[in-house]
Amino acid sequence: MTTPRVNFEQNERGALTRLTFNDDPTGMNWVVAPEYLDQVGYRDQDKLFGEFQLVVNGTPYQSTDYQPELVTDDHTSTVNYRLPLVDLREDYDASGQELRWGIKMKNTSRQSISIDHLGIWLSLAYIMYRDADVQRNAEQSTAVFPTISPSFTKLAAVRRKSGLPNLGCYQLMGTVRSVGTFAEYTNRFFENVSPSLDGLLFHQLVLAGGYPHGQAPHNDWIYSRAGLRLTPGEEREWQFVFAEFADQADFYRLARHRFGHPQVTFAPLVDSGQDQVVTIDSPQAVKRVWLISGPADRLTAEEVTKQLTGGRLTVSARQPGEHQLQFEFTDGSTDMVVFNVMDSISKLLERRTNYLCQHSYSGPGGRVPDSFAPLSNQGESLGKLNFILQECLLNQQQPDRVGAIRKVEASAVNYVRPKWFVDGDFLRPRKLYGDFYRVMDLEYIAHLFYLLSQCADKELEINPASTYLKWAAQVFDVRVNPALHNNQRGKEEAQMLGVYYMYINDLLADLKRAGLTKEYSEISQSWQAAINRVADQSSTLKAAVTEHFFDNAGFGPAAGALAVNGDDPAARRYARLLKANIGFSNDFRSQAPDRWWEALSYMMHSLWGGITAAAAQIAGEHLGDPELVAAGYRATVAMLYLYDSNATATDRILKPGEAASTYSIAGPNINRPDLSRNRFGQSIFASNGGIFARLFPDGYTGEDDWDMGEELVAYLNGFGQKTYLYRDDTDRWRAINGRVTDDGEVVTMAPYIREYVDLTNHRVIKTTERKIKLEEL
Numbered sequence: 001m002t003t004p005r006v007n008f009e010q011n012e013r014g015a016l017t018r019l020t021f022n023d024d025p026t027g028m029n030w031v032v033a034p035e036y037l038d039q040v041g042y043r044d045q046d047k048l049f050g051e052f053q054l055v056v057n058g059t060p061y062q063s064t065d066y067q068p069e070l071v072t073d074d075h076t077s078t079v080n081y082r083l084p085l086v087d088l089r090e091d092y093d094a095s096g097q098e099l100r101w102g103i104k105m106k107n108t109s110r111q112s113i114s115i116d117h118l119g120i121w122l123s124l125a126y127i128m129y130r131d132a133d134v135q136r137n138a139e140q141s142t143a144v145f146p147t148i149s150p151s152f153t154k155l156a157a158v159r160r161k162s163g164l165p166n167l168g169c170y171q172l173m174g175t176v177r178s179v180g181t182f183a184e185y186t187n188r189f190f191e192n193v194s195p196s197l198d199g200l201l202f203h204q205l206v207l208a209g210g211y212p213h214g215q216a217p218h219n220d221w222i223y224s225r226a227g228l229r230l231t232p233g234e235e236r237e238w239q240f241v242f243a244e245f246a247d248q249a250d251f252y253r254l255a256r257h258r259f260g261h262p263q264v265t266f267a268p269l270v271d272s273g274q275d276q277v278v279t280i281d282s283p284q285a286v287k288r289v290w291l292i293s294g295p296a297d298r299l300t301a302e303e304v305t306k307q308l309t310g311g312r313l314t315v316s317a318r319q320p321g322e323h324q325l326q327f328e329f330t331d332g333s334t335d336m337v338v339f340n341v342m343d344s345i346s347k348l349l350e351r352r353t354n355y356l357c358q359h360s361y362s363g364p365g366g367r368v369p370d371s372f373a374p375l376s377n378q379g380e381s382l383g384k385l386n387f388i389l390q391e392c393l394l395n396q397q398q399p400d401r402v403g404a405i406r407k408v409e410a411s412a413v414n415y416v417r418p419k420w421f422v423d424g425d426f427l428r429p430r431k432l433y434g435d436f437y438r439v440m441d442l443e444y445i446a447h448l449f450y451l452l453s454q455c456a457d458k459e460l461e462i463n464p465a466s467t468y469l470k471w472a473a474q475v476f477d478v479r480v481n482p483a484l485h486n487n488q489r490g491k492e493e494a495q496m497l498g499v500y501y502m503y504i505n506d507l508l509a510d511l512k513r514a515g516l517t518k519e520y521s522e523i524s525q526s527w528q529a530a531i532n533r534v535a536d537q538s539s540t541l542k543a544a545v546t547e548h549f550f551d552n553a554g555f556g557p558a559a560g561a562l563a564v565n566g567d568d569p570a571a572r573r574y575a576r577l578l579k580a581n582i583g584f585s586n587d588f589r590s591q592a593p594d595r596w597w598e599a600l601s602y603m604m605h606s607l608w609g610g611i612t613a614a615a616a617q618i619a620g621e622h623l624g625d626p627e628l629v630a631a632g633y634r635a636t637v638a639m640l641y642l643y644d645s646n647a648t649a650t651d652r653i654l655k656p657g658e659a660a661s662t663y664s665i666a667g668p669n670i671n672r673p674d675l676s677r678n679r680f681g682q683s684i685f686a687s688n689g690g691i692f693a694r695l696f697p698d699g700y701t702g703e704d705d706w707d708m709g710e711e712l713v714a715y716l717n718g719f720g721q722k723t724y725l726y727r728d729d730t731d732r733w734r735a736i737n738g739r740v741t742d743d744g745e746v747v748t749m750a751p752y753i754r755e756y757v758d759l760t761n762h763r764v765i766k767t768t769e770r771k772i773k774l775e776e777l
Contacts, residue, residue, distance in 0.1 A: 355657020610711020
């Protein structure tokens with residue numbers, strides 16, 4: 001159907017197979033096309049847009065088992081399903097400026113019925129195309145960031161390269177329970193091909209229920225999974241509208257001013273006892289406001305309506321953990337936001353260090369002497385050692401600080417060096433992967449030695465700090481210098497960027513000061529060759545391709561590295577991908593960098609989500625872009641949730657100091673309903689079989705933190721020490737990683753504050769004071 005603004009096509013069953021907007025220069029199809037599924041061999045026709053799953057009185061029904069009646073005219077379409085006990089109708093209307101989608105369900109029986117589940121596929125083009133053309137993935141694919149609310153659900157479908165039109169889905173009528181996802185993918189990692197991973201997520205609007213019997217998360221007290229009860233002849237109706245938007249601000253502007261949604265702003269994270277200041281702009285009058293906190297078996301609900309004055313609500317939450325603010329309006333509609341309360345980030349970091357030293361360190365008499373469990377051949381597993389050192393360097397009050405440093409030193413000398421290098425020779429990396437070694441592992445090892453070199457000699461026990469600086473230089477040279485490899489794979493991987501960009505300049509400066517001129521020269525030349533190549537190829541977005549056809553583990557470090565090196569035009573190209581990659585939502589856990597492989601759903605991944613957050617913070621600071629820095633902070637708050645032992649709404653409850661690498665945002669995660677809104681490590685997928693059985697031959701070990709740590713190092717060197725300030729479009733001061741008080745003070749949330757960075761005027765105030773006056777800027 002073609003209109004002046006919107007074009008849509010349906011198959012013979014009425015499923016939406018094409019949705020385009022006439023003013024889009026790329027002609028992007030915003031829904032999953034069956035032709036692409038056929039092309040790559042995915043048998044998911046039952047998940048095309050508008051198909052559904054329904055459970056009535058305990059009996060499941062699948063829309064594809066029934067042939068609907070399809071009625072169309074020039075601008076509208078109606079799809080009618082007649083099932084036992086119910087009729088379900090879907091209406092599409094493109095006669096206006098947007099596409100409107102209506103769903104109506106009627107009890108056609110003579111008795112009351114129970115709708116245990118109703119999930120309708122909202123299959124937007126969340127696709128990692130199996131295509132070497134990066135531009136296709138950047139311009140023809142979308143991330144999907146849900147804001148789930150009983151009456152005001154909205155989904156932001158953000159094209160993977162910012163600056164082009166995006167698509168918003170806004171709820172107009174009915175009640176929404178949740179948004180779930182199903183992942184379809186192919187991973188050919190063991191076939192020695194690269195890229196090896198492609199796939200897509202199908203999104204499902206959950207209008208009733210959500211989970212198979214017995215598979216719902218036990219502790220998720222925030223999102224309803226209630227069914228519906230329909231009396232004979234009773235109808236229920238839902239309506240949604242799809243409209244283009246430009247950016248995050250425009251998404252919320254349309255929601256408020258065109259579609260009547262309340263606009264609520266809030267801090268994703270506050271300290272225990274700190275005021276949470278919320279603003280609400282709503283066409284509906286607020287009737288009541290509730291502040292709700294867990295755990296699920298003893299919820300606390302406090303009415304805070306009296307604290308709402310003139311669209312501003314101030315509440316103080318003293319109990320750590322997730323908190324839900326629920327707004328009830330006079331017309332019967334409801335909205336909500338979810339934020340986190342932490343007793344102290346510095347305590348979280350301290351507890352994590354203590355836990356690793358007391359529970360993960362094997363000691364000299366361990367099965368693998370002086371190692372930190374869980375063990376892995378991959379260098380990412382050394383992130384926890386790097387974190388311990390970085391935390392001890394910043395926190396002079398860390399309990400048994402010198403003991404912690406010496407445990408890491410012993411591990412570096414007695415475990416790391418002989419494991420990764422033949423006879424401890426840094427020029428001979430050990431082939432830990434059969435017939436090859438992984439060059440990227442070396443950047444974590446070089447970082448480990450470099451952090452040891454920052455310790456005082458009196459804090460070390462085996463070697464002086466100068467020795468570790470030399471070791472760091474030697475290992476780093478092998479990491480980035482292709483001439484030091486005698487195989488093609490090693491030469492190619494040596495030229496790839498990695499997380500090392502976050503410490504390269506500090507390392508070079510220290511090598512120069514120490515007079516290590518040969519190492520300085522070789523590393524500097526290799527670094528410049530690598531970064532210049534990435535800059536020269538930035539117009540092709542080549543760095544976005546890794547083992548995945550499109551990967552924030554590629555374009556995140558590229559944006560950060562280019563910014564650090566002062567290549568601003570190239571950095572801005574990759575920053576467009578970064579900005580589009582980080583979510584915005586009414587739930588702090590959903591504001592994650594878009595990624596799906598490690599959870600088979602939209603998720604927060606500690607390492608790569610945290611590294612992406614750091615890249616946004618670093619690039620945003622260098623480019624003077626508050627929007628990018630703010631995105632990095634949102635993602636950082638989501639990352640910290642994976643270390644939060646005070647969380648109450650996940651089934652995986654962490655002990656103080658424990659951590660889990662992944663949080664599945666989707667509810668349900670249809671591939672693994674038991675992991676919905678839960679924290680876990682990826683080895684839990686071993687029971688799925690297939691590639692996971694080969695990736696995790698020992699099955700699920702219960703060790704959920706093998707690759708965690710380097711993201712905390714990035715945090716400690718970024719938001720751990722910095723608060724950012726800028727003037728918004730109303731000329732008011734705003735803070736990122738802190739707050740601006742009514743009396744003109746800036747209060748930081750950085751545990752080890754060193755800098756207040758004024759992004760508007762490009763100034764930096766260096767101080768360790770936890771409060772400064774705005775007049776000092």
